[in-house]
Amino acid sequence: KKPTPEMLKNVDVLMFDIQDVGTRYYTYIYTMAYAMKAAKENGIPFMVLDRPNPQGGKHIEGPILEPEYASFVGLYPIPLKHGMTIGELALLFNKEFDIDADLTVVKMKHWKRKMDFDDTRLPFVLPSPNMPTVESTFVYPATGLIEGTNISEGRGTTKPFELIGAPFIKSTELEEALNSLNLPGVTFRAASFTPTFSKHQGTLCHGVQLYVTDREKFEAVKTGLSLIKTIHDLYP
Incomplete structure (x- = not known):
């Protein structure tokens, strides 16, 4: 789940460019967090290419994770439906949960919080086999x-x-x-x-x-x- 020092040997920058789906228990966001921690520990800059939240950025629902139940399907206390983009989550994790990586988020152009994925007119490429549409x-x-x-x-x-x-x-x-x-x-x-x-x-x-x-x-x-x-x- 977390890159080892050997994996990161001779790596100049670690880049995350993966489509999230906007729900706390989708694990890609914690793969990102573990990679950010590894980048920090190994003195490597970390870059996130931001992508739209398919569900949009307006609606936030559900309870906050209780920290004692933290796991790979819920690592940080965020709502079940969090309303954030992958770049916003990276900034949140880095500052509020003390990862403190050398982080750069490459922002999207023209994205608005009210947009769901269909509004972007981008092709939806399934991020995993059981998330096809x-x-x-x-x-x-x-x-x-x-x-x-x-x-x-x-x-x-x-x-x-x-x-x-x-x-x-x-x-x-x-x-x-x-x-x-x-x-x-x-x-x-x-x-x-x-x-x-x-x-x-x-x-x-x-x-x-x-x-x-x-x-x-x-x-x-x-x-x-x-x-x-x-x-x-x-x-x-």
């Missing part, structure tokens, strides 16, 4: 919470994090229960799928597909918690 990034702060359960979060399908389900769920029952909550900016459709890998691999699962109908109104963290509670209540 801009839509994936929007539902990730909600359905990423499912990963800690025995419910499939859609890994092994073409719609990871948009599809959630398990063999024991009744899809129409769950669809009706979730839609009756009238959660803002999202609707649910009954769906069945068979994951090709990960949880419930090769087994038919029943559940729902999330459709974000209004990105401005959508409350990802509230939706994720409502999803978990509803499944827990229906299928204890």
